[in-house]
Amino acid sequence: MSAIETPDPGTDYRVPALQRGLSILGMFSARERSLGMNDMAERLGVSPSAVYRIVQTLADMGYLRKIGRNAFELGPQVISDGFAYLASRDLVEVAMAHLNDLRDRTSLSCHLSIREQTDSLYLYRALAPQRLAVNIPVGTRLPCHSTALGRVLLSGLSEAQLSALYQHIRLDDYPPPAPRTLPELQQLIAEDRQRGWVLHRSDYSTAIATGIRDHSGSIVAAINLSGPDAVMDTQIAQQGFLTTLLAASHDISRELGHAGWSSSL
Structure with a gap:
């Protein structure tokens, strides 16, 4: 059995053709959706x-698609591979480090939840000391x-979806400030959807929550402080915490493939 050779640190093991191919794929962006072969060559200096x-x-492999005599755009294989990878990453795995950092920076507890029907299911917590x-x-x-958290998750539904979900659910068994009728809930969620975040007080505590979005822009989870x-x-304290929370949600969403969005403060 032959011994495995140890790479020489002074040797350049790069593959020029592969390097150029990846560089070409990296030239495309939201601002430059198509490029000619001459443009690619000029940027590579060849x-x-x-x-x-x-x-x-x-x-030929589907990573580029020809759209003109000498113009190309990103092909479907780039999208397929990218979304398959993003979908394979566990939500908790992606969010965990961000929530731990958020707790350390604010000294407040952070939680991650998803919606299951009309419930908010807690998947992770970063407990403040x-x-x-x-x-x-x-x-x-x-x-x-x-x-x-739950109201943020509901804000990801359309008005029709929200109405269908709560059509046969009683709301008058819950104390204020929870809405007690479907019209009250619809109005509240419409305001939450427009704002992009929720502040809620209960039992001598306050929570601020916002959404986590995936590559399609859909709210797939929510986080809070x-x-x-x-x-x-x-x-002043609430605005500072909100700014920090929104930054964390943006970072998590970006790792899940979302291009980004803005929420009013």
Whole structure:
């Protein structure tokens, strides 16, 4: 059995054709959806003939698609491979580091939840070290309409979907500030949807929540910051926490393939 050779650190093992091919794919963006072969060659600093075979290979494999005599755009294989990878990443795995960092930066508890019918199911928590920290265990289910996380999740539904979901659900068994009728819930969620985040007070604590979006722009989860009213009671404190929360949700959504969105403060 032959011994495995140890790579020489001083040797350049790069494959120029592969490097050029990946560089070509990286040239496309939302602002430049199509490029000619001459454009590609110019940016690489080579002649068009030097990239011809690379471009043709990428086109044959579906990574580029010819749209004119000498113009190309990204092909369906790029989208297929990218979304397959993003879909394979576990939501908790992606969000965990961001929520831990969010807890460390704010000293507040953070939670991640998804919607299952009319319940908000808690998937992860980053528990603050404070004695009065808000602590909701993983696996807890709470009614969506009565929590900040749940209302954010409901804001991802259309008006028709929301009405169908709650058509036969009684809401008058829950104490204020939870809505007690379907019209009240519809109005509340419409305002939440427009705002992009929810602030909710209950039991001497306050929670601020916002959504996590996937590559299609759909809300697939929600995260929050929650703590005692004494810490979160002022408008200045709330705005600071909200800014930090929105930044974390943007980062998580971007890792899930979402291009980004803005929420009003």
